[in-house]
Amino acid sequence: DVQRSLVLVKPDGVRRGLSGEILRRIEAKGYTLVAVELRDATPEILAAHYAEHEGKPFYAPLVEFMLSGPVLAVVVEGHRCIEGFRSLAGATDPTVAAPGTIRGDLGRDWGLAVQQNLVHGSDSPESAEREIGIWFADLGA
Numbered sequence: 001d002v003q004r005s006l007v008l009v010k011p012d013g014v015r016r017g018l019s020g021e022i023l024r025r026i027e028a029k030g031y032t033l034v035a036v037e038l039r040d041a042t043p044e045i046l047a048a049h050y051a052e053h054e055g056k057p058f059y060a061p062l063v064e065f066m067l068s069g070p071v072l073a074v075v076v077e078g079h080r081c082i083e084g085f086r087s088l089a090g091a092t093d094p095t096v097a098a099p100g101t102i103r104g105d106l107g108r109d110w111g112l113a114v115q116q117n118l119v120h121g122s123d124s125p126e127s128a129e130r131e132i133g134i135w136f137a138d139l140g141a
């Protein structure tokens with residue numbers, strides 16, 4: 001079944017000039033880029049996007065980090081692309097993410113309060129629909 005996933009290149013990825021490399025890996029895997037937009041997150045967008053993490057110890061630093069610079073919001077399309085992008089991204093913690101993955105090849109621990117792990121990818125079809133609606137109100141999902 002054709003799926004869509006909401007991918008974000010987080011501010012650390014944009015700052016480090018890795019947006020192109022990350023898009024390259026998504027396209028090389030064979031997925032289609034449906035929408036790509038460089039934009040500044042807002043507290044309102046992040047409150048909706050990270051609603052499930054509200055109250056966790058890393059929530060405030062996470063929001064602060066996500067507001068620290070522009071993010072590249074991307075809608076990716078393809079059969080099983082939700083699972084497929086999460087596999088491309090690697091484990092949440094970039095220190096232990098497998099080599100060959102975006103986080104494993106390009107990320108590391110910088111000793112900060114929040115894991116700066118370069119990318120976000122939706123974790124289920126329900127999350128994808130919700131997140132695409134948050135970042136691309138005009139796309140539907």
Ligand code: CMP
Nearest residue numbers: 058062092113114115116117119120121
């Ligand atoms: P993401 O998949 O975008 O969802 C929540 C984010 O919070 C996650 O990526 C990391 O950037 C961050 N995060 C998750 N767990 C932790 C943790 N234990 N400590 C610090 N940051 C975390």
